[in-house]
Amino acid sequence: MSDEPAPPPLLRTQGLVKTYSGEGAPAHAVRGVDLTIRRGEFVAVTGPSGAGKSTLLHLLGGLQRPDSGSIWLDGERVDSYSEARWAVLRRRRIGVVFQFFNLVSNLTVADNIELPTLLAGSNARQARSEREKLLAELGLEGKERSMPGELSGGEQQRVALARALVNHPDLLLADEPTGSLDSKGTREVMRLLSRFHQRGQAILLVTHDHRLASAADRVISFFDGRVADDATLGAGTGGRGVSSVLELKD
């Protein structure tokens, strides 16, 4: 019917504010962010060090609470959710890869990746098959029995990405997921993100790498806790697509 209301965006924020106050002067990390992410959209966030990008992602993933402002996921207000309800969202609907690795250090690579699927109710066979597929896609076959401490930084990043994607979340929040990767590792990660995007899942990717940002549908420049620019990359003006990144050479 023509008068049906439009579906709500996947994610919307209004007036998000986060200030850290510890010793010394308070850090106004996020100073009023209004943001809308539609289903399936691939959005890159760039900006200088200290601009507040990681803080924004932590707020959107429920790892920190805003001082003020609101967050809606699929039209439902979630900013006041308890830790436990956020944990369920992160298990089922929002995959997160943070800047500093967050693997469980005393679990093997395989168990790190399978854990979220098992917690979400998959059986062991499904969890294993999904894990095998992701490790192969990320060039990490043979590492399943390793402990995180036995992997390089780049390998740990890819395991963290596999873990974030294993439950097919609607939204992936990724903070510099290629930060310590060489160009081969970067290509593998981008290929996986591209596949994820093609399945209609949304990505919010923080990156300092302009080549990666140019693969997104939209680039948000974050500066001093605010959105300084928000550009949709149309044909001919950027948005060269993931294929341009897949061609990167060392």
Ligand SMILES: Nc1ncnc2c1ncn2[C@@H]1O[C@H](COP(=O)(O)OP(=O)(O)OP(=O)(O)O)[C@@H](O)[C@H]1O
């Ligand atoms: N836990 C914390 N306690 C106090 N201040 C913090 C904390 N985390 C971040 N900050 C401050 O908040 C501001 C924003 O930090 P944030 O980590 O969000 O920046 P960023 O854009 O992710 O930077 P980078 O590109 O270096 O990762 C900075 O001034 C930082 O020093």
Ligand SMILES: [Mg+2]
């Ligand atoms: Mg950061």
